[in-house]
Amino acid sequence: MKDGTDPFEDTLRRLREAFHSGCTRPAAFRAEQLQALGRFLQENKQLLHDALAQDLHKSAFDSDISELIICQNEINLALKNLQAWMKDTPASTNLFTKLDSAFVRKEPFGLVLIIAPWNYPINLTLVPLVGALAAGNCVVLKPSEISQGTEKILAEVLPRYLDQSCFAVVLGGPEETGQLLKHKFDYIFFTGSPRVGKIVMTAAAKHLTPVTLELGGKNPCYVDDNCDPQIVANRVAWFRYFNAGQTCVAPDYLLCSPEMQERLLPALQSAITRFYGDDPQSSPNLGRIINQKQFQRLRALLGCGRVAIGGQSDECDRYIAPTVLVDVQEMEPVMQEEIFGPILPIMNVQGMDEAIEFINRREKPLALYAFSNSSQVVNQMLERTSSGSFGGNDGFIYMTLPSLPLGGVGHSGTGRYHGKFTFDTFSHHRACLLCPAGLEELNNIRYPPYSHSMQELVRWALGSHSCTLL
Amino acid sequence: MEHEVQRVRQAFLSGRSRPLRFRLQQLEALRRMVQEREKDILAAIGSDLCKSEFNAYSQEVIAVLGEIDFMLENLPEWITAKPVKKNLLTMLDEAYLQPQPLGVVLIIGAWNYPFVLTIQPLIGAIAAGNAVIIKPSELSENTATILAKLLPQYLDQDLYIVINGGVEETTELLKQRFDHILYTGNTTVGKIVMEAAAKHLTPVTLELGGKSPCYIDKDCDLDIVCRRITWGKYMNCGQTCIAPDYILCEASLQNQIVQKIKETVKEFYGENVKESPDYERIINHRHFKRILSLLEGQKIAFGGETDEATRYIAPTVLTDVDPKTKVMQEEIFGPVLPIVPVKNVDEAINFINEREKPLALYVFSHNHKLIKRMIDETSSGGVTGNDVIMHFMLNSFPFGGVGSSGMGAYHGKHTFDTFSHQRPCLLKSLKREGANKLRYPPNSQSKVYWGKFFLLKRFNKEKLGLLLLTFLGIVAAVLVKKYQAVLRRKALLIFLIVHRLRWSSKQR
Numbered sequence: 001m002k003d004g005t006d007p008f009e010d011t012l013r014r015l016r017e018a019f020h021s022g023c024t025r026p027a028a029f030r031a032e033q034l035q036a037l038g039r040f041l042q043e044n045k046q047l048l049h050d051a052l053a054q055d056l057h058k059s060a061f062d063s064d065i066s067e068l069i070i071c072q073n074e075i076n077l078a079l080k081n082l083q084a085w086m087k088d089t090p091a092s093t094n095l096f097t098k099l100d101s102a103f104v105r106k107e108p109f110g111l112v113l114i115i116a117p118w119n120y121p122i123n124l125t126l127v128p129l130v131g132a133l134a135a136g137n138c139v140v141l142k143p144s145e146i147s148q149g150t151e152k153i154l155a156e157v158l159p160r161y162l163d164q165s166c167f168a169v170v171l172g173g174p175e176e177t178g179q180l181l182k183h184k185f186d187y188i189f190f191t192g193s194p195r196v197g198k199i200v201m202t203a204a205a206k207h208l209t210p211v212t213l214e215l216g217g218k219n220p221c222y223v224d225d226n227c228d229p230q231i232v233a234n235r236v237a238w239f240r241y242f243n244a245g246q247t248c249v250a251p252d253y254l255l256c257s258p259e260m261q262e263r264l265l266p267a268l269q270s271a272i273t274r275f276y277g278d279d280p281q282s283s284p285n286l287g288r289i290i291n292q293k294q295f296q297r298l299r300a301l302l303g304c305g306r307v308a309i310g311g312q313s314d315e316c317d318r319y320i321a322p323t324v325l326v327d328v329q330e331m332e333p334v335m336q337e338e339i340f341g342p343i344l345p346i347m348n349v350q351g352m353d354e355a356i357e358f359i360n361r362r363e364k365p366l367a368l369y370a371f372s373n374s375s376q377v378v379n380q381m382l383e384r385t386s387s388g389s390f391g392g393n394d395g396f397i398y399m400t401l402p403s404l405p406l407g408g409v410g411h412s413g414t415g416r417y418h419g420k421f422t423f424d425t426f427s428h429h430r431a432c433l434l435c436p437a438g439l440e441e442l443n444n445i446r447y448p449p450y451s452h453s454m455q456e457l458v459r460w461a462l463g464s465h466s467c468t469l470l
Numbered sequence: 471m472e473h474e475v476q477r478v479r480q481a482f483l484s485g486r487s488r489p490l491r492f493r494l495q496q497l498e499a500l501r502r503m504v505q506e507r508e509k510d511i512l513a514a515i516g517s518d519l520c521k522s523e524f525n526a527y528s529q530e531v532i533a534v535l536g537e538i539d540f541m542l543e544n545l546p547e548w549i550t551a552k553p554v555k556k557n558l559l560t561m562l563d564e565a566y567l568q569p570q571p572l573g574v575v576l577i578i579g580a581w582n583y584p585f586v587l588t589i590q591p592l593i594g595a596i597a598a599g600n601a602v603i604i605k606p607s608e609l610s611e612n613t614a615t616i617l618a619k620l621l622p623q624y625l626d627q628d629l630y631i632v633i634n635g636g637v638e639e640t641t642e643l644l645k646q647r648f649d650h651i652l653y654t655g656n657t658t659v660g661k662i663v664m665e666a667a668a669k670h671l672t673p674v675t676l677e678l679g680g681k682s683p684c685y686i687d688k689d690c691d692l693d694i695v696c697r698r699i700t701w702g703k704y705m706n707c708g709q710t711c712i713a714p715d716y717i718l719c720e721a722s723l724q725n726q727i728v729q730k731i732k733e734t735v736k737e738f739y740g741e742n743v744k745e746s747p748d749y750e751r752i753i754n755h756r757h758f759k760r761i762l763s764l765l766e767g768q769k770i771a772f773g774g775e776t777d778e779a780t781r782y783i784a785p786t787v788l789t790d791v792d793p794k795t796k797v798m799q800e801e802i803f804g805p806v807l808p809i810v811p812v813k814n815v816d817e818a819i820n821f822i823n824e825r826e827k828p829l830a831l832y833v834f835s836h837n838h839k840l841i842k843r844m845i846d847e848t849s850s851g852g853v854t855g856n857d858v859i860m861h862f863m864l865n866s867f868p869f870g871g872v873g874s875s876g877m878g879a880y881h882g883k884h885t886f887d888t889f890s891h892q893r894p895c896l897l898k899s900l901k902r903e904g905a906n907k908l909r910y911p912p913n914s915q916s917k918v919y920w921g922k923f924f925l926l927k928r929f930n931k932e933k934l935g936l937l938l939l940t941f942l943g944i945v946a947a948v949l950v951k952k953y954q955a956v957l958r959r960k961a962l963l964i965f966l967i968v969h970r971l972r973w974s975s976k977q978r
Contacts, residue, residue, distance in 0.1 A: 102861075206661060283911070388893070392896065401560055432852065433860050437836055443698065448749075459527070
């Protein structure tokens with residue numbers, strides 16, 4: 001870069017040429033790539049476990065259920081359904097096009113860029129990749145430089161499995177990514193913060209590149225008075241402290257009445273002790289903060305409100321104890337930014353209406369949770385708010401269902417993916433109408449000159465309710 | 471400006487645009503507006519583009535009425551939650567996609583079909599439960615004025631407003647925050663819109679343009695082909711985003727094509743095209759001059775007459791056009807049809823692929839394989855084979871571009887989907903906490919196996935039924951074995967009771 005040459009130019013040109021050659025289009029090629037991806041996961045399981053342990057102190061179990069199994073599931077789904085997904089979708093015709101063949105063709109966009117984050121570095125890199133490959137694109141992958149262990153494997157091992165004329169991994173930090181974004185891509189898939197999301201979309205606008213932005217926000221978790229505090233505490237605690245809270249869809253803060261708070265606190269303590277033991281720092285099931293910068297940021301948040309549970313931290317270990325904060329004010333930092341750590345503030349509200357009002361005053365979150373024995377309460381929360389996704393009486397277990405897409409709305413993102421939705425995201429849906437070459441008499445009605453009687457006929461035929469024929 | 475947008479947002483937050491009944495009412499009111507004020511609307515379009523009433527009706531009003539009716543018929547179904555497939559882990563839960571409105575959407579209309587290109591998106595936005603700000607193109611002044619006058623008379627005045635103005639006002643408007651922006655226009659402004667949207671992370675649908683190629687194969691009926699192309703090209707004086715922009719064909723076909731188009735033009739518009747009521751004019755002087763400049767240095771096979779006072783440009787065909795000349799560098803958007811000779815279909819495909827992806831692609835041939843090849847080896851927003859424009863007419867089709875011709879799509883349900891957030895919902899109960907033990911730490915290897923089982927297997931009702939039956943069978947067998955003695959006694963008791971009842975009934 002010092003001599004002014006662009007480090008990405010050659011790679012991108014090579015991939016573009018490969019795409020134009022058409023080699024990624026046949027189903028057989030795509031299936032081969034997906035199978036190879038599957039082999040990458042199976043043959044390097046230990047390597048991946050070690051890397052995730054190194055980056056995030058993830059246990060093998062957590063790595064399996066939140067990363068490797070999910071990816072394998074997506075690969076299997078794509079392989080099983082590839083032919084069906086690739087097929088042209090017939091479109092219903094109207095009176096004027098009855099004799100035509102009408103279908104929607106799913107086409108790859110071309111050269112796509114996937115920018116992945118560090119918190120689930122395998123999952124959030126490979127799941128979009130599965131869809132991009134299945135859709136027939138050439139892919140440039142930019143894994144996060146922050147999760148260094150997994151970045152190394154993705155850069156050095158993964159390319160050996162895929163066709164390197166159609167796939168490349170590029171590395172670098174914010175500066176390199178900025179330079180990468182100056183280039184033209186046919187689609188950009190970004191997972192990360194809203195702040196960087198704006199930068200990505202602005203760069204994409206210069207080339208009119210469509211984007212999917214999987215961002216974040218503060219995911220509210222409303223706990224109604226009518227519920228079993230222990231069950232709620234179990235579920236909330238598990239989803240909050242999984243991966244040391246570094247999950248975009250984790251419950252970010254709790255909304256409940258002061259009475260409920262009194263019942264929840266001991267229940268949360270009980271859940272934390274049950275999951276992580278009396279000394280959570282020695283539990284193999286609790287993750288660590290990804291790096292010093294994030295650690296310092298989170299440690300500063302511990303000063304907000306009052307620590308009711310946890311609050312301990314260890315800088316050398318980048319360890320923060322599963323923490324619950326109470327007496328938090330809305331303007332404090334812990335309620336102004338996405339926490340992304342094992343800290344759960346509780347805000348008091350007097351009932352569901354106040355909770356809804358609180359939530360709707362803020363940016364639309366990526367996820368929203370409501371706990372109540374009353375299905376009416378849960379449904380009200382659903383109807384009167386907006387968020388990427390919604391979980392009633394549980395956390396983000398919906399992530400295991402590929403039939404439900406993951407995506408944000410407003411500041412939490414645009415677009416969605418998982419399962420077939422990823423394939424559709426990375427495809428251009430091209431409307432194709434094949435008309436008969438003959439039968440020209442039928443077309444005469446549309447040609448000028450339009451005599452008065454012809455006009456009357458057309459008006460009559462297409463007037464009022466018969467417009468549905470169109 | 472900010473005040474206006476705030477007012478609309480407050481109206482949305484009141485929640486009244488959400489109930490189905492309200493949306494249907496507004497759509498019905500819109501329908502009434504179009505029917506009751508048809509004359510005013512047609513007159514406005516007519517004066518903007520010198521368009522006959524009939525053309526304005528058949529090109530714009532009909533599509534709007536059709537879209538409203540389609541929406542009215544289908545909205546009750548579209549608005550409902552759609553259940554999705556579940557896995558074993560979630561089989562007892564409710565899982566569905568719930569469509570919800572986005573909020574305040576901005577629709578920036580275009581001037582070439584000023585009514586339909588503003589109202590068709592509006593219909594979908596209303597149907598999806600949003601509040602809408604409409605910014606009609608200032609170039610089609612009369613339509614912009616009539617929309618500002620009529621819409622408040624029929625629709626909710628706080629939820630749906632019209633803001634008129636030029637570049638300055640639009641720039642100011644784009645600084646505000648919206649929940650979706652749908653823009654129809656050109657590539658340059660498309661980039662400006664997306665950049666402004668990026669500041670607020672606002673999703674966009676951009677209906678742009680490009681040079682839509684039209685390949686004519688040797689193996690076709692040139693009479694029919696040329697009629698269809700003439701119709702699509704010179705409609706609205708060439709000012710159609712999906713008009714066939716230029717022709718690619720073998721050199722030997724050029725003369726015939728020119729001749730047949732010439733004949734068709736005469737058939738459609740008469741000897742003196744200028745006097746035909748069915749032939750429109752260029753929107754303004756700037757575009758008139760722009761299109762004129764494209765003719766410089768070109769071989770005009772026929773046409774080429776112009777009249778600046780009335781902004782008239784005759785239907786024109788250019789032959790042996792050099793791809794490097796100006797007319798092949800920008801979207802023509804006028805009644806000028808260049809023919810670029812190519813050796814064969816391979817060259818045509820390469821020619822198309824060397825350029826930006828167009829909004830539409832046309833191919834004429836009797837050879838179905840060739841058409842298929844054209845589609846397979848190129849990319850474009852949409853395709854019509856053996857005709858032009860027609861793929862726009864099917865509202866079951868998504869209508870939109872790709873690459874520099876646009877992103878996103880709309881028409882029919884696709885408009886509803888564009889302006890909705892399809893929210894994934896999973897509703898569980900607070901019972902059956904035992905089942906969750908599987909996921910809670912501390913963890914063990916056996917939990918991994920079970921985790922894989924529940925996550926990887928799909929929930930298939932038939933398979934589950936069989937599984938359940940087998941399970942019940944096993945349970946039954948176990949129970950029977952365990953409680954043999956008890957069951958025998960109970961069976962005997964039941965037999966005696968039944969016997970007694972039958973005996974006593976016989977007695978009566």
